[in-house]
Amino acid sequence: MAYNWRCPYCSHASTITAENQSVGFHYFEHNNSLGKELGFQIVSTVCPNNDCKEVTLNASFGHTQYVGGRTRLAAPIIQNWALKPSSSAVVFPDYVPDPIRQDYEEACAILNLSPKASATLSRRCLQGIIRDYWKIVKGRLVDEIIALEDKIDPDTWAAIDAVRKIGNIGAHMEKDINIIVEVDPEEAQLLLELIETLIKDWYIARFKRQAHLAKIKAAADNK
Template identity: 50%
Template sequence: MRWTCPFCDHKVFIDKANYYESVSTLLIENKHGRRQLTTAWIVCPNDTCKEYSLFTILHAQVWSPQATKWLQGELLQTWPLVPQSSAKVFPEYVPLGVREDYNEACAIRNLSPKASATLARRCLQGMIRNFYGVSKRTLFDEIEAIKDKVDPMTWASIDATRKIGNIGAHMEKDINVIVDVDSKEAQVLINLIEILIKDWYINRHDREEMLKSVVSIAEEKTEMKKAKPTE
């Protein structure tokens, strides 16, 4: 299977030599039914990495009359153990506050998706203020201020993150109305933050470094030309 190592961020192919799992089944009678817990180890095959990842996966089990046996059913929850979250490691030139909010959003995605969405919202606000130099009364006003600076789909995604993050940040007027956010939805917001960090910070940094190298080469050639003895 294809897999991206959370430590070195390399896309690699995992086979039996790099993957091991063990399965235990809850057979004790309970109100939820049979459960299957899989513990999985993956060792990165990248020779410069070789880190291991460890996670557990909980599924329901369902009886199949056709197969006349219990089969793996609905995925109920996944717990990353090593590393403790799916957070990517970003360079230090990405603002510390942005990295901290992003890391926390990843760390609590499964434990509290609504809190994770709220942190993604806060991370987004920090990025807008830092990258575009915009600071207004509300995040809504700040997002409106950059509407002509990003493409329409990116802007719509940013505004959607604000709205979803508001679910965790602000209680509904009717306290009996509960709008939930699940871990998959929280992960979508995290994915957007990762895309924006790459587009706004990493790509800009790489572009600046490339342009600096061009200027440096030109300056070096100019100096060599000046130093060349005249005949």
């Protein structure tokens, strides 16, 4: 089945088909402690972009089910691994401040291993973005987020506010950002996706706008 995909190396958006991807599957029981048939799946994807052609490898482990004439993994998956690249981190340009990129990359790297540690780094990263980009310093992350409402567009605010109110994340944003929070993997993933969006919409969009305006000014000066 074809599906939309973005390469983690070159960020090229494309459609993945059987020409670009293969799936290997191994299943077993062997009287294991879970008492059910288990499966291990590895998916290899080659970027269709001719300027990239990098290989992405992902592995999954879980219970099996027989569907459509073949054995496959059943939801929920017990464990996932990003083998190549080793995390899902987007490679952001160096004009995004180092501490923000480092917290984000580390949060991505440990997402599957420890969602609660990933979420802690993400909350620190989010606070770093607000303080650096908007110069809002209030002490508590929740107060800094609330102060954003009148400064950003309604859609962005709605997304930030929605993530802020999710499960344990919202409650602990009122405390020290370094407190370890028990969160679901899906909640930790949402935090990372929010951070990626904010970096793109704020830092990268500002850089592109400034570069475009500088180009216009340079062209005008040459006339």
